[in-house]
Amino acid sequence: MGRHQTAGGALGVVLRGLVLLLAVGLVAGAGWYVLHDTPAGDGGGQCPTTLRVVTASSFSTVVSAAGRTLRADKDCIQLDITTADGRPAAGQLAQVNADVWIPDDASWATVAAPGLLAPTGKDSPAPTLATSPIFMVTDEATAARIKGGQEGGWLALAELLDAKSSGVRLVVRDPSLSGDGLVAAGAVGEAVWLKEGMDASSLALNTTLTVTRTVTHDLAATPDEPGEVGLVPEYALLPIMNLAQTRTYLAGADHTALMRYTWLPTAAAARDPKRVAALRRLLDSFGRTEVRQAITAAGLRGPGQVRPPFEGGSALPEPTAPPFDVLGAHHVQHVFATWDPEDRRGNLLIAVDMAGPANGASPAGSAPGKQAPIDVLKAGCRVVGDLMPVGSGLGLWEISPGQPGGYRKLLPSDRLDDTSKAAFTRSVNTLTTHKPGPGLLDTIVAAYQSVRDDWHDDMFNQVFILTDDANKDSANAAAVSAMVEKLKGLQDPQRPVTISVVVLGKKDAADRLKAALQPLGAYVDNAQQVDDVQAAFIHVVAGGLHE
Structure with a gap:
């Protein structure tokens, strides 16, 4: 307003x-x-x-x-x-x-x-x-569960929200429309970020959203039912303290959201x-x-x-824990990209590269129950597709040694709607492993040029690579260097394109590519499971390439 x-x-x-x-x-x-x-x-x-x-x-x-x-x-x-x-x-x-x-x-x-x-x-x-500090407002039983968790604070709340079966739900004002909502939602993400890192924070926020009631009007985010935890600033609580005597208020023993x-x-x-x-x-x-x-x-x-000095204000506990730091730009964008699909709108070309057993089984010696890399790749693609809002651009290429250019277009880039989203899912389901062979590096160059030539000024433009590096392209320093030079030659300051590479299961390969692609501002990470792919995607659309 x-x-x-x-x-x-x-x-x-x-x-x-x-x-x-x-x-x-x-x-x-x-x-x-x-x-x-x-x-x-x-x-x-x-x-x-x-x-x-x-x-x-x-x-x-x-x-x-x-x-x-x-x-x-x-x-x-x-x-x-x-x-x-x-x-x-x-x-x-x-x-x-x-x-x-x-x-x-x-x-x-x-x-x-x-x-x-x-x-x-x-x-x-x-x-x-x-x-104005922000309090957790809830019923006595839910408050006891929060106080019995990790230091009785924001991390404990985040863990209860992450366990959907806990029955704990969040109430928060829309983070894009008020500091009440932005600082409150950010506190949940920050608690996880400080303990487990950025990727875990991304996943925690996305899980939190599924158990959150977001208040979009000029209303305090107070709870209506047992199990709900409203995040409400002190300035909004003080005038209504005498109207809500049955509620329990927590300031957070680990940090203060301020x-x-x-x-x-x-x-x-x-x-x-x-x-x-x-x-x-x-x-x-x-x-x-x-x-x-x-x-x-x-x-x-x-x-x-x-x-x-408001009447009834003494019922609020005095915050004593150190405050969270002010949310930085990337942290703010993580919140926005979680709550608002429009912040994930983009022109995205996914290129996948997966070698291995013909039946897609886990490699010999893998831990029992561990997902096969091809299954991680397919599920990761589906998660990314689901996160893209209607109106985005989405395409899917498969690296295929022996094909012209080293790849084939399973789904040419197209505007995302219900029909094209269904076509994307069908294409993902056809993905298979191939024999190790060249094609990854040339495909990255071709995909970059394709997105640059089809650049959209109203959304982010990105090449998203998923690879197991079975051909050990990352170890071919001369070939990687040549690829980087080609990409530099294709760069257009008026049409910036982000390169994101997720290496499945091989941290050493991810580290080599990260170092080589650093001059291009590329994002490179290692993934062991589907959640890692989702976290990497959210991190990039939130605008953080180097954190």
């Missing part, structure tokens, strides 16, 4: 009440709207400077309070405020020519257009104006000395008494990290 106003006295009072209503779910809406207000009696044009501010709905009353204090100054400043949440807020920055963005978490900076925000770093970190309301000036404003001076005055105003009171009234914690 977005809304637009000029800071004024009466409107601030109205909006303070509206924020609390939104928090308990009494007001719901969609889209965005514009409100204009000019303080009575001043004609709306007496202040020499107007700053354009984009901020989250849960912080709008605070910014309005800051606007009132600045307008009362002798050399007054007027604020032109646009309220917008989540990813849509980033689009509002350029549309309203914003001077500063104050989103409900610092991680939103990663979705802004490149160069739009003023740079930050260790020497100039973005100031945090307020915070929303950070962050000061993010735009690059254009940072280049204008006059606007820099005005922004400094606005930033300083958040330390004034009226503005600090507005932070408290909104249910947020100020710089002292003290819980606002």
Whole structure:
């Protein structure tokens, strides 16, 4: 939701009440709207400077309070405020020519257009104006299961969600539309990432989504049934504490999930000395008494990290664990790629290379019950196909020594719909092993050129290679080097194509190809099972090639 106003006295009072209503779910809406207000009696044009501010709905009353204090100054400043949440807020920055963005978490900076925000770093970190910890809200029995798990925190919750048979389900706001949802969903993924790594985190988020109720309107993500765990920020819980006495609240003993309301000036404003001076005055105003009171009234914690004094608030445990780090760009995209199929939209060409026993059986000496590589390959292709949304481009090639070019096109690249998806599945089911032979390296080059020539500017463009490297192409340094040079010659900065290679069962081969393809920014990984193939695909569509 977005809304637009000029800071004024009466409107601030109205909006303070509206924020609390939104928090308990009494007001719901969609889209965005514009409100204009000019303080009575001043004609709306007496202040020499107007700053354009984009901020989250849960912080709008605070910014309005800051606007009132600045307008009362002798050399007054007027604020032109646009309220917008989540990813849509980033689009509002350029549309309203914003001077500063104050989103409900610092991680939103990663979705802004490149160069739009003023740079930050260790020497100039973005100031945090307020915070709100996120609590797990559930019934007493489910809370006991979480407290009895891994350190009684976010990792324990993630493990219960991963075990679908546990009966534990998640409730979260849409991560693309609010910091409530992004930080909450991100916390589940981060807990797994910190312990087991990126691939495990990708899989955990995808499993979590299957047992999640996502709230898409302006409602708090409170649980409705036993077994549900709602992830709700403190600012939304405080106004309703006396209405929910039977719930149990957990802060997380391993980490604290923390929303950070962050000061993010735009690059254009940072280049204008006059606007820099005005922004400094606005930033300083958040330390004034009226503005600090507005932070408290909104249910947020100020710089002292003290819980606002709401009736019933003592029922919430005080978070004591260290907070998760702010989600980085790749971590944010992992969440988006999980929740929104449109973030997985792409022009994808899959090329498979599998040698081995003619019947596809596991090699001699394999552990009992271990999937045959051909079965991992087929299932991996089906998983990737299922993750691609309708409207994507999808093709399937099979490396086949002896064929012209070393491959055959089982399914030419085509727009994905129900018919082409069924054709893709049939083609995958026909995949068989072949005798070891050359073809892998030439096929990578041909596939790259095919995707480059059929490049789409509205989606990612990718070559996805699945191979067992039975021909030991990775060990042929001269041939691999020649392939890399050919690919360099085909690169077009205006039509970038990602190369992703998953080597089935052979880490040494994956390591060799990873080193050789590094100059091309390619992603190379090793896979032992279908989950590894799925994790590799999600990692790449989320935009992380080198992590």
